[in-house]
Amino acid sequence: MKIAYYPGCTLKSTAKNFEISAIAVAKELGIEFVELSRWNCCGTVYSMTSDDVMHHLAPIRNLIRVKEDGFEKVVTLCSMCFNTLKRANILVQREREKLDKINDFMYLENIDYAGDVEVLHLLEILRDDIGWEEIMTHVKNPLNGLVFAPYYGCLLVRPPEVAIDNVEMPYVLDRLFESLGAKAIDYPYSTECCGAYNTVSNPDIVLDRTYTMVNLARQQGADAIILSCPLCDFNLEARQKKVMEKYPDFHPLPVLYFTQIMAVAFGLPENTYGFEYNSINPEGIFKKAGERL
Amino acid sequence: MELKLKPEEIRNDLVKKVEELAGVNVFACYQCGKCSSGCPSVPYMEILPNQVLRLLQFGKVERILRTNTHWVCASCFVCSTRCPKDIDIAAIMEALRQIELRKNQDYLIVRRIDTEEMKEFPPIALVSAFRKLTA
Numbered sequence: 001m002k003i004a005y006y007p008g009c010t011l012k013s014t015a016k017n018f019e020i021s022a023i024a025v026a027k028e029l030g031i032e033f034v035e036l037s038r039w040n041c042c043g044t045v046y047s048m049t050s051d052d053v054m055h056h057l058a059p060i061r062n063l064i065r066v067k068e069d070g071f072e073k074v075v076t077l078c079s080m081c082f083n084t085l086k087r088a089n090i091l092v093q094r095e096r097e098k099l100d101k102i103n104d105f106m107y108l109e110n111i112d113y114a115g116d117v118e119v120l121h122l123l124e125i126l127r128d129d130i131g132w133e134e135i136m137t138h139v140k141n142p143l144n145g146l147v148f149a150p151y152y153g154c155l156l157v158r159p160p161e162v163a164i165d166n167v168e169m170p171y172v173l174d175r176l177f178e179s180l181g182a183k184a185i186d187y188p189y190s191t192e193c194c195g196a197y198n199t200v201s202n203p204d205i206v207l208d209r210t211y212t213m214v215n216l217a218r219q220q221g222a223d224a225i226i227l228s229c230p231l232c233d234f235n236l237e238a239r240q241k242k243v244m245e246k247y248p249d250f251h252p253l254p255v256l257y258f259t260q261i262m263a264v265a266f267g268l269p270e271n272t273y274g275f276e277y278n279s280i281n282p283e284g285i286f287k288k289a290g291e292r293l
Numbered sequence: 294m295e296l297k298l299k300p301e302e303i304r305n306d307l308v309k310k311v312e313e314l315a316g317v318n319v320f321a322c323y324q325c326g327k328c329s330s331g332c333p334s335v336p337y338m339e340i341l342p343n344q345v346l347r348l349l350q351f352g353k354v355e356r357i358l359r360t361n362t363h364w365v366c367a368s369c370f371v372c373s374t375r376c377p378k379d380i381d382i383a384a385i386m387e388a389l390r391q392i393e394l395r396k397n398q399d400y401l402i403v404r405r406i407d408t409e410e411m412k413e414f415p416p417i418a419l420v421s422a423f424r425k426l427t428a
């Protein structure tokens with residue numbers, strides 16, 4: 001299966017580990033990611049004010065690129081890109097007038113956009129097109145004994161119109177962990193916000209939230225937190241260094257992208273794990289899994 | 294907090310602007326408090342999301358704009374998802390930010406961000422902060 005792939009800016013910079021592992025895992029499952037031949041930043045956040053049409057140009061332009069490259073569906077990895085592209089798409093499907101205005105403005109594009117691209121997140125493809133049973137057949141190193149905190153954050157499940165799973169009780173990550181031989185904790189902060197862009201404007205908010213959320217995951221027995229958003233990852237993983245400075249009693253906990261644990265479980269070459277981009281080295285937990293076997 | 298309510302202030306132009314920008318009817322809110330009980334930013338907010346709605350019903354937009362509430366809102370959409378009256382509170386927060394930002398006043402002063410810090414931030418952190426908090 002071939003699918004158009006929209007990476008977004010952060011997967012090309014601080015979240016290379018997400019991209020490397022995702023492409024390798026997809027390939028193992030017979031999915032070829034075809035990166036859009038041209039793409040631009042989606043804007044990262046969906047503009048919510050009714051008179052702001054301008055900021056929907058960026059996501060819609062990317063959807064035009066999907067059509068140009070001959071695809072009907074596009075897959076994203078970053079939760080923020082997913083949310084922004086999907087919401088902008090829903091908006092133009094519902095509001096013809098805005099779609100016309102956007103197409104008018106982009107008259108230099110070769111095609112008019114008609115709202116007909118399907119925006120997907122990789123987790124949806126794993127669940128709906130590949131299936132857990134098929135995924136299980138690719139597991140060479142089951143992650144037996146490992147316990148993960150599933151962390152969806154906001155943008156995979158809210159608002160409900162874009163949710164990839166049950167809004168209040170998502171379980172797609174739980175199913176994925178089980179397929180890989182690991183277990184999920186029943187994590188109360190699973191869909192709680194990490195503080196998002198407050199990391200730039202009010203960093204203390206994020207440090208306090210990370211302290212609380214990581215501590216609870218640890219107390220519940222998690223070996224790592226597993227997520228899908230590079231901003232959540234920055235706040236929950238990279239920021240742990242600053243959390244330690246603020247709270248000396250804090251101990252770091254590894255945080256990984258869901259595709260990284262898949263690459264390990266599938267026994268793919270180590271250069272597809274991208275651990276060198278993780279600010280907290282997660283290798284130890286996999287050794288632990290080996291010992292527990 | 295002392296509030297003097299004036300009939301002519303109810304649904305004044307600024308309230309109408311918020312309603313128009315956010316696509317909501319502020320009088321639909323019956324003050325159940327569900328938005329505030331789920332909001333992760335509440336510990337840092339000077340007034341709570343349901344109080345924002347109450348003040349909008351009273352026509353007190355300026356009173357809301359003096360608080361930090363709309364600036365620390367992280368656009369997590371918990372409030373909008375859970376409101377039993379289908380009010381898009383996250384969009385109201387965005388409308389309030391926009392009303393301020395359109396006066397060309399930044400909330401986030403970019404030149405005050407430490408240059409070393411700046412290098413560490415992933416692109417999405419910076420772009421989203423600029424989009425939400427600068428004019």
Ligand code: SF4
Binds near residue numbers: 323326327379
């Ligand atoms: S959840 Fe909705 S109805 Fe309840 S207080 Fe908040 S805005 Fe009002």
Ligand code: SF4
Binds near residue numbers: 366
């Ligand atoms: S969107 Fe803003 S106001 Fe609503 S729950 Fe999230 S942080 Fe609170």
